Amino acid sequence: MQGENIRYTTRNNENFDGYLTRPDGDGPFPGILWITAISGADGTMKMLADEWANDGFVVSMPDIFWRQHPGPTSDREVAQKRYAEFDAEQGMLDIEDVINDLKGRQICNGKIGVLGFCFGGRYAHLSAARLEVDGAASFHGTKIGLHLDETKNIRCPVSYHFGDSDASIPMEEVDAIRHSYANHPGAEISVYEGQSHNFSTPGKPAYNSEIARISRDAVLRCFKNM
Numbered sequence: 001m002q003g004e005n006i007r008y009t010t011r012n013n014e015n016f017d018g019y020l021t022r023p024d025g026d027g028p029f030p031g032i033l034w035i036t037a038i039s040g041a042d043g044t045m046k047m048l049a050d051e052w053a054n055d056g057f058v059v060s061m062p063d064i065f066w067r068q069h070p071g072p073t074s075d076r077e078v079a080q081k082r083y084a085e086f087d088a089e090q091g092m093l094d095i096e097d098v099i100n101d102l103k104g105r106q107i108c109n110g111k112i113g114v115l116g117f118c119f120g121g122r123y124a125h126l127s128a129a130r131l132e133v134d135g136a137a138s139f140h141g142t143k144i145g146l147h148l149d150e151t152k153n154i155r156c157p158v159s160y161h162f163g164d165s166d167a168s169i170p171m172e173e174v175d176a177i178r179h180s181y182a183n184h185p186g187a188e189i190s191v192y193e194g195q196s197h198n199f200s201t202p203g204k205p206a207y208n209s210e211i212a213r214i215s216r217d218a219v220l221r222c223f224k225n226m
Helices: 043-054 076-085 088-103 120-130 144-153 171-180 209-224
Strands: 002-009 015-022 029-035 058-062 108-117 135-139 158-163 187-192
Touching (some): 002 043, 029 043, 120 135, 187 209
Parallel strands (some): 029 058, 158 187
């Protein structure tokens, strides 16, 4: 595994930071666009991304909040403020630019899965609906329910994972997500009993290593089939 800090360039020649981690060897390998939780590209997110690189993926993790308040943060107030200020439509343009950057790298074979943690789940769903990607997945992804009218546009496999005790994502929303994907043959919507927000994030109070493993294995199967 080889990880490094990189710079992206937008369609308007703006520059921002990110992290790229890749397997050892020449490749090419399938890619993962990693959209972080509101804490940003912190040490935990990078550690998890490195594990995916060891599984054979080149992972690109942009500093998704670079327009609001760049960099990782452990300050809950800062994280919530930039979450509230995030422009979804501008964010999707930045995500498309990052996907194009990843596809353009020789180490990537052109296959792209989008993986979102918490905040990032919404944008994994939107990427699958609007962009040329080959898979989408999320762990306790928030606000997916705002865009269920776009589910009909999704053709790639998806793998979404929720806890039934997650106050950030009511079960009514999860049920609506399931309903919107009812006719999608490649959709896996899993709910874990007794699990709260961040069940898959090491270091968080709700972290559950067994559920994290089960949900990760499901996403790995999804992305291995791209």
